[in-house]
Amino acid sequence: MDGKLAIRWPRRDEVLLDAVGGDRFVGSLGAVTFTRAASGGVDGLLISNRRLRRLRAERLGAAS
Numbered sequence: 001m002d003g004k005l006a007i008r009w010p011r012r013d014e015v016l017l018d019a020v021g022g023d024r025f026v027g028s029l030g031a032v033t034f035t036r037a038a039s040g041g042v043d044g045l046l047i048s049n050r051r052l053r054r055l056r057a058e059r060l061g062a063a064s
Helices: none
Strands: 005-007 015-021 024-027 030-036 042-048 055-058
Touching: none
Parallel strands: none
Antiparallel strands: 005 015, 015 024, 024 030, 030 042, 042 055
């Protein structure tokens, strides 16, 4: 995918995301922002778009 990030979303094809800085990416799905634990590791993400605000998904098995 030439350095792009992709996400799978129910009832849609794979969505390509473009980096806009730091841990934030945008695509046809909206904005995706990765969140980090105090240790610096990714512990989840937030998805926002016109119909959805800050949906949080936590990483499974993430260290506390």
